[in-house]
Amino acid sequence: MKVYGFLKDVTGASRVTEARRKLIESGSPDNLYHDHIKEVAQELHPDKVEVIVTKVEDVSPTARKFTFQACEGYQLPPFQCGQYVSLDLEIGDTLTTRPYSICSAPYQARSGEAPFFAVTVRNGRPDSGFAANHIYANVKEGDRFTAHLPYGQFYYEPLRDSRHVVALAGGSGITPFASMAEEIAHGRLDIDLTILYGSVSSRDIILEKQLSEIQCEKVKFVNVISGEDDYPGEKGFLNRDLIRKYSKPDSTYFVCGPLPMYEFVKGELDALGVPARRIRMEVFGAPRDVTKAKGYPRETAEGTCRLTVQRGMQEDVIEARISEPLTVALERAGIKNGSRCRSGACGYCRAKLVSGEVFIPSEGDGRRRADKQFGYVHACSTWPLSDCTIRIPIL
Ligand SMILES: Cc1cc2nc3c(=O)[nH]c(=O)nc-3n(C[C@H](O)[C@H](O)[C@H](O)COP(=O)(O)OP(=O)(O)OC[C@H]3O[C@@H](n4cnc5c(N)ncnc54)[C@H](O)[C@@H]3O)c2cc1C
Ligand code: FES
Known part of the structure; x- marks a missing residue:
């Protein structure tokens, strides 16, 4: 390497600094950088779409169909028949989500003057049906929701499936x-x-x-x-x-x-x-009565336990019902832990089980092999059996 000496280095550096200053001054204040791949990915899989209810119809004595259109500034992403939408819901003090299969066709969300998608919600029994009863009884035209779509792998695939x-x-x-x-x-x-x-x-x-x-x-x-x-x-x-x-x-x-x-x-x-x-x-969802799930080790699921929740530096101790999945305990305590499928399949609610004993029904165990090995659980399909500690991401 050739060394020019201190003076030449200093004058060279000052020329570069001057050229850079001129370039910055002549530049645009707007960010002209476009990442086309990112833009396409966001169009296909937006984090969220704000939607508005445009129609509510009875489609049986116990079920209602809700039609949604995208609010201004949003557009509906493409989806496949059989995929679902996850709706954010605020019910009393609880912030929760529920997945609903889209019952309208993909072409209806892509064409026409008012592209839309629809879901049909069946009213639950009076003693259960926390979110279903809320939607069935209260949601009306003009209500706005945050929706996340599309999710799920339950769709026809020509390379794999028969005609x-x-x-x-x-x-x-x-x-x-x-x-x-x-x-x-x-x-x-x-x-x-x-x-x-x-x-x-x-x-x-x-x-x-x-x-x-x-x-x-x-x-x-x-x-x-x-x-x-x-x-x-x-x-x-x-x-x-x-x-x-x-x-x-x-x-x-x-x-x-x-x-x-x-x-x-x-x-x-x-x-x-x-x-x-x-x-x-x-x-369609985790078992309602976990004691009926294959391999559940107790006679009843009565009582509560202490659930210690670690998020970054923060640690909270909350009460969890033995009869409910960890996700519900977090929601009841107002702790955010995202969920989409709520049936153990998608991994969105993944958490690290630090200590304690839990039950995961085999039908709701969609964990990867490595997650099983290193003690991760899907909180929506994990029931506590003793006091537990979990670590969740900060949302
Ligand atoms: C992929 C997929 C697609 C689906 N598609 C449809 C569909 O097209 N149509 C349809 O009708 N259903 C569908 N479902 C089912 C739907 O997501 C709901 O499970 C169903 O509507 C029943 O909801 P629910 O809240 O009434 O009952 P659950 O989902 O069973 O929820 C009850 C839970 O809420 C808890 N809870 C009760 N009170 C509170 C409270 N105060 N705070 C916090 N938690 C509480 C209970 O402990 C219980 O765990 C689908 C499910 C999946 C997984
Ligand atoms: S929300 Fe999909 S695995 Fe829990």
Whole structure:
């Protein structure tokens, strides 16, 4: 390396400084740097979209459909039939979220003068149904929400799935198939869909009018009633005989509904010898009564325990009910810990279990292998069994 000497170095540096000063002075005060990849990513996966309710319709004696449009300054991202939206909810002192499958078709969020998406919420029982009852009873046209979408992997994938899909739905689990049916009927998705929809009585059938109207050569809609009811259609449960009757040799099965239905249908598909690669499942939430989950080690889930929550330098000790997942304990105490699926699948509520004993139902355990090994849990599907300490990110 050649050394020019102190004087030359100093004058060289001052020339660079002067040139830099001129450049800065001639520059624009605006940030002209565009990261196109980041912009596309934000359009496809915005952190949040502010939305407004534009329509509320009864779609059964116990369910309501809510239509949303993006507020000014926001736009709806593209999604696939079967994906869900997570809505931020403020109910009394509780800040919480709930996932709802989008029951409108993707094309409706991309085209027309007023692009929209819709969800259908089933009213819970009076003694339960914390968020569902709140939405059902109170949400009206003009209300605004913060929505996060799209989420979930419960959608048709042509490289993996057969072109003949048998949908097995129970209760509000019909919603992702309403989206699929609408997209097929509009010519945007080229598959044959047969929906077998199990309900206890004809009063429980949700979105019947919408689904009956869009029936066509490619969309078949069959009600299956398990209770006493002279409603036309199939009778009984979504059992192996019925599934066989509506299947083709290579059908792919999409199953969506409450946990007990999922367990029953899984057994029937196993009995029919359907390989796991032809079955897609979505369970609508964590078990309501954790004592009924396979492997729960106690007789009852009564009582409370101490939950120590570490966030950065801060440590809080709160009360947690043994009957509720850790996420609910955090929400009751007003501690922010994000959630999206609330059924153990997405990992959004990931927390480090520092100490204590917990129960995680096998159906709600969507953790990565490394997380299991290093003691991480998904707070939405983790129930405390003793006093515990967890570490969560600061939000
Ligand atoms: C991917 C996915 C898609 C779904 N799609 C649909 C759909 O299309 N339609 C539909 O109807 N449902 C859908 N669900 C179910 C939905 O997210 C809700 O679980 C359902 O609406 C019931 O909500 P809930 O609050 O009434 O009951 P839960 O979700 O069971 O919540 C009750 C919980 O709230 C707790 N709680 C009670 N009181 C309080 C309080 N004061 N503060 C804090 N916590 C409290 C309870 O302990 C309990 O843990 C979907 C679920 C998933 C996972
Ligand atoms: S919110 Fe998805 S795993 Fe907990």
